[in-house]
Amino acid sequence: LADAAAVARAHAGAWQPLDAGWLAASTATPDDQEGEGDYLGLGVVFPHSARSVKAMRATPAGDALLFELARAAATNAVQRAPARPVLLALSLSSHDYIAHVFGPNSWEAWDELRRIDGALAELFAALDALVGPTGWAAMLTGDHGSTPLPELARSGKAPWCRRGPAGDYWQRPCGRGGRLSAPELARRLDDGRGLVAGVVDPFVYLTARGRALPPDGRAALQRRIDALFAGSGEVAQVIDVRTAPEVCPPLSDESLPALTCRSIRRDQAGDFYIVPAPGFFFDPELAVGRGTSHGSPYLYDRTVPLLVRAPGRVPPGTTRAAPTSFAAFARTAAALLGVPEPSGLAGADAPDLTSARF
Numbered sequence: 605l606a607d608a609a610a611v612a613r614a615h616a617g618a619w620q621p622l623d624a625g626w627l628a629a630s631t632a633t634p635d636d637q638e639g640e641g642d643y644l645g646l647g648v649v650f651p652h653s654a655r656s657v658k659a660m661r662a663t664p665a666g667d668a669l670l671f672e673l674a675r676a677a678a679t680n681a682v683q684r685a686p687a688r689p690v691l692l693a694l695s696l697s698s699h700d701y702i703a704h705v706f707g708p709n710s711w712e713a714w715d716e717l718r719r720i721d722g723a724l725a726e727l728f729a730a731l732d733a734l735v736g737p738t739g740w741a742a743m744l745t746g747d748h749g750s751t752p753l754p755e756l757a758r759s760g761k762a763p764w765c766r767r768g769p770a771g772d773y774w775q776r777p778c779g780r781g782g783r784l785s786a787p788e789l790a791r792r793l794d795d796g797r798g799l800v801a802g803v804v805d806p807f808v809y810l811t812a813r814g815r816a817l818p819p820d821g822r823a824a825l826q827r828r829i830d831a832l833f834a835g836s837g838e839v840a841q842v843i844d845v846r847t848a849p850e851v852c853p854p855l856s857d858e859s860l861p862a863l864t865c866r867s868i869r870r871d872q873a874g875d876f877y878i879v880p881a882p883g884f885f886f887d888p889e890l891a892v893g894r895g896t897s898h899g900s901p902y903l904y905d906r907t908v909p910l911l912v913r914a915p916g917r918v919p920p921g922t923t924r925a926a927p928t929s930f931a932a933f934a935r936t937a938a939a940l941l942g943v944p945e946p947s948g949l950a951g952a953d954a955p956d957l958t959s960a961r962f
Contacts, residue, residue, distance in 0.1 A: 641891025781883030807874025
């Protein structure tokens with residue numbers, strides 16, 4: 605079981621690469637790539653030793669523990685409810701932390717992806733043994749992508765920077781990129797006037813006094829934000845949430861205004877929404893001034909695959925190349941579980957991936 609003993613076992617060994625030669629030949633960075641972070645004493649090159657359980661979340665040990673727990677949960681479900689559908693939801697978060705600290709093109713990120721691939725194979729084999737190959741279905745996706753390390757993007761040495769005038773399909777930056785400091789931005793914006801409460805990626809939050817500003821005062825504050833970034837190339841857009849459209853363009857519209865409109869919940873957002881330019885992001889502060897993050901509207905940050913394995917429901921080898929709404933995940937899960945789908949899902953924007961009509 606994934607109990608205290610399992611945590612102790614995972615914490616005991618150093619993280620060594622499965623195949624250093626493969627990593628050197630396959631990744632876009634050396635092991636000691638500039639810009640990688642040292643998170644809680646892990647260091648920036650292999651081997652990495654977690655000095656605390658918290659540091660383990662940025663190592664393969666975190667996901668390994670989750671897989672161990674998943675196998676135990678599946679066994680328990682089969683024993684206790686053999687005739688009922690069961691949803692086993694796994695959030696494999698270690699790779700997210702690893703990409704934050706070392707970058708998505710790093711030795712560490714690719715080594716962890718290879719480990720996840722092997723662990724999924726083991727989990728699927730265990731499910732075959734528990735309920736048979738046709739007794740289970742799986743969906744695999746991610747909630748976001750990741751921005752390349754600014755140091756890699758600025759160097760011009762990334763593989764996607766060598767593709768000529770056509771550029772990179774995924775909109776990954778070349779020759780530019782950097783980290784935005786939320787605390788520094790808040791300090792510069794407020795400048796002792798008591799209008800800005802703070803900045804939390806990607807929003808500027810105003811104090812009660814700031815929110816009470818008359819329209820001309822609020823417009824002046826937005827101009828102040830714009831002026832901070834004027835000519836820097838760091839920010840693509842600053843949006844006053846109060847003036848954001850209540851109805852956004854359809855999903856077929858992928859312009860920057862449409863994408864940002866769909867990113868704002870007027871009833872839950874801050875006061876100003878800062879949209880970083882390609883290659884720029886708010887520093888996640890896991891290792892301040894190092895690593896990378898996500899949260900932008902560009903393809904490298906928002907495009908993820910959805911893989912579905914459902915014997916008898918999804919034809920093997922089927923590929924849907926057209927973009928699919930994130931709502932499709934919820935609709936597909938409901939279909940596989942045989943439960944009503946969540947309300948409010950637009951049929952045209954959330955196709956039923958368990959249908960044979962491709």
